[in-house]
Amino acid sequence: MIIEQVFVIGTGRCGTTTFKQACTHIKNFTCAHESRVNQLGEERLNYPKFHIECDNRLSWFLGRLENQFDQNKVLYIHLLRDEHQVSESYKKRFINGLIMPAYTSGIYIDLPKHIEPFKLAIAKDYVKTVKHNINSFLKDKPNQMTIDINNPKQSFIQFWQKVDANGDQKLALQELAKRFNYSGSWQKRTEENNLLIRMFHKVRRIIIKFPGFLRNA
Structure with missing residues (x-):
């Protein structure tokens, strides 16, 4: 066949x-x-x-x-x-939109996913x-x-x-x-994305405050 x-x-x-x-x-x-x-x-x-x-x-x-x-x-x-x-890889992926939060709070109901020692136990169970x-x-x-x-x-x-x-x-x-x-590449991308988000918010605050700087100059 x-x-x-x-x-x-x-x-x-x-x-x-x-x-x-x-x-x-x-x-x-x-x-x-x-x-x-x-x-x-x-x-x-x-x-x-x-x-x-x-x-x-x-x-x-x-x-x-x-x-x-x-x-x-x-x-x-x-x-x-x-x-x-x-x-161990799944333990690092308790991020909204991924399978571990869905399993923790959807298949199960409200397991203690925010308590670090439980993350590995939940991942093993999954x-x-x-x-x-x-x-x-x-x-x-x-x-x-x-x-x-x-x-x-x-x-x-x-x-x-x-x-x-x-x-x-x-x-x-x-x-x-x-x-x-692999988890390392995903974690690196997450850190890079978080850095970009922080930079965006800093630039946004500067833009918002910029008219005040001009008035006080």
Whole structure:
């Protein structure tokens, strides 16, 4: 049976961006990372044939994936990373609009997310919950595999063969050795954004007060 769609799922913070970059070197499949997260209803899962989608949020749409696609023509890749590393990464991401606040105050109700020691415990609980949901879903799926992002080479070669990929496998493997969207880069961007915001407010205060400076000159 020919594989028409590949869904790369996981907890998040597990290398989906890196995996997507590697897949850009496959010529007979399109690939994307979280390409339809802003679409509602049927459009949320409206992926084309011969497409690889890397999206950890698909772990919340597993039933709909099963209903919408021919499971004999779908390959699920459960992308894994050390649970402690994932949890430590999520511990730093209690920012409104991201998944940790939603899990803390939406799936659960009003967990103490502002108390620092609880952040790691909440992150660990989230990771465990998503992994169990994915493992349960994959039990009866005819086409599935797991790939450890910390040691992906052999499994990625098997994936390449399974989908009969055409492209530059060597370059793809080189991409897997890089880190994309890691916590350090995100934290640096956050600090830079905060600096820009502070500078903006300072400039704004100067502009507001400037007429007064002129009158008192």
